[in-house]
Amino acid sequence: MAEEADSKELWHRVHDAMPIHDIRLGRAAAATYVSDPKMLLFMASRYKFVAKMLDGSDHSLEIGCGDGFGAPLVAQSVKKL
Secondary structure: OHHHHHHHHHHHHHHHHOOOOOOOOOHHHHHHHHHOHHHHHHHHHHHHHHHHHOOOOOEOOOOOOOOOOOHHHHHOOOOEO
16 A cells, blocks of 8 residues: 555555646647547658658758648657658
8 A cells, every 4th residue: 555655645646746738639630539539640650650760851841731730750860840
């Protein structure tokens, strides 16, 4: 029981230390999250793959990106998106 209390206390400390972010999804990503959350993970996985392929590139242009759900993932890997 003492171990459970320690875990609970640790979680509360970690949780309280996390900053609060008010992040909103675009219309298409939000609709996907509501109707098929697993699909949103597949989309994120594709963007992660693309980000690895483009890692270190100077410029990248995404066409037909909908609401730009994956842009932050790619932007971390390229100099200019």
